[in-house]
Amino acid sequence: MIRPGFTGSTLDRADCLRHDPAALAEAAADPGARLLKLDGFDPDVDARGRLGWTSLGDAPDDARLVLLGLDQGSPRFAAYVEGMRAPPARSSWLNRALDELRPDEAATYAAARSVLDWHARHRFCANCGHATDMIRAGWARHCPGCGAEHFPRTDPVVIMIAEHSGRALVGRGPHWPPGRYSALAGFVEPGESIEEAVAREIAEEAGVRVTAVRYVASQPWPFPSQLMIACVAQAGDDTLTLDANELQDAKWVDRAGVRAALAGDPDAPFLCPPPYAIAHTLLSAWVKA
Template sequence: MIAPGFTGGLLDRSDALRHDPEGFAAAARDPAARLLRLDGYEPDVDGEGRLIWTGMADAPEDAELVLLGLDGGVPYFTAFSAAGAAPSRRSARLMDLLGRFAPGEAATYAGARSVLDWHARHRFCANCGAPTEMFRAGWARLCPNCHAEHFPRVDPVVIMIAEHEGRALLGRQPTFPPGRYSALAGFLEPGESIEEAVVREIAEEAGVRVREVRYIASQPWPFPSSLMIACIGCADDDRITLDTNELEDAMWVPREEVRRILAGEPGSFLPPPPYAIANTLLHAWAKDA
């Protein structure tokens, strides 16, 4: 199976340093330490698709450091500035870069972007409203007023294909590029299992009832911080009742056509990009007998 995008990170997350303030401070002073170069929340990459790193002296004066991890004993950081706004919508430049990352680099960027976005949106205590302070090497915030500890959140999302008699159910949203169809997706709700969320979301968006849900793979998605959980479910029938608040269109596509399209041949739809787990999911489904 094709490895999902934003996975395969090469850095050791170094949990021990997160609990060692003196060790963290020493790592930040290490002459070999590296700082991720970002333009706002967007990365720069070299000609080989690798992230660009600079020295710690380039960190803004008002910035707080977040330890991304270690590689060969060298500490790697990103910097958070409270003066910066939370990231806006993904730019065309960023979407182009996502397809150019070398293996493992997208995972490092995903971690950095998600934790920086979380800091930008959670500067005040959800319990008492007081300003919070960064601690644990940038992977938590502490309220000095009520002593509540806050940690970066991850939002689980199911992304799935319904299959029926050798065909896959794909849909498109109005924001997709022309011709693109992809797997259906939706957030898990409290008190709901992955399998139950798959059944509910497909029924809500396309009116199709599924059973026998099986897990395929997962992927971090740093916009802002989701975990995409890819699944396949067996449909009872192929009748589509579209929820136009969610989807612009939906259709059943035979396995052989999916195979041809994933191989680069023209067909009835444009597939999701390789860095999206919907692409991994389609490849996994297409390989079934």
């Protein structure tokens, strides 16, 4: 079974509590309720790869509580403070923490980070510009100006491998770490299917025409909030014409080379994405196909 990073949280999201103010208040008063420990947007992670939790009494006085869900019946919350902003780039600490987090814990963190960042970026109504209020236990915002309700957004992104003659196409962005290559990726545009987005992005970035797009897996990506849709497509030829605005380089790599990269072999033809990235999952699935 394919298990991409940031999936597999054990929390029950408890949607029924979001619509019941009395039940939500009871959950917040539960002695077993816990608050996710965050330093800004970075998680507290112990030596076992577990998230840190504390009592709700440690929430800042001006914080609004977001219900993450129930862990074996015990409520779990995150704190949103007006004015908090996620940093533009992931810190070196966060990258290390993501490597250490257990998969189920990473999934819980991803949900918390995404919804907190959504609140930070959507304080005003997109319809009339009025300041909005948090409702539904943190899973929506209400505009008192026009009555509109707004819900956390997830942007669909295709991430894909083009294959030709037993080789996979990988590319690297202009500012990536030395040697790092990954699957190509791009946002799905309005009025476009997943298959059309895959074909368009590969053609735009690498000049390769593809057909027979097949779905592999998906992943919530919390930086800030995308749904990564992993696919493999068949290339008609292997001639590359790169868009220099998108890619610094791209190349075809056979299964032995991809397998070496996944294993961290220093002689591999490229440095693989980290295991929590769905590009790693996609490359792993491709070498086994």
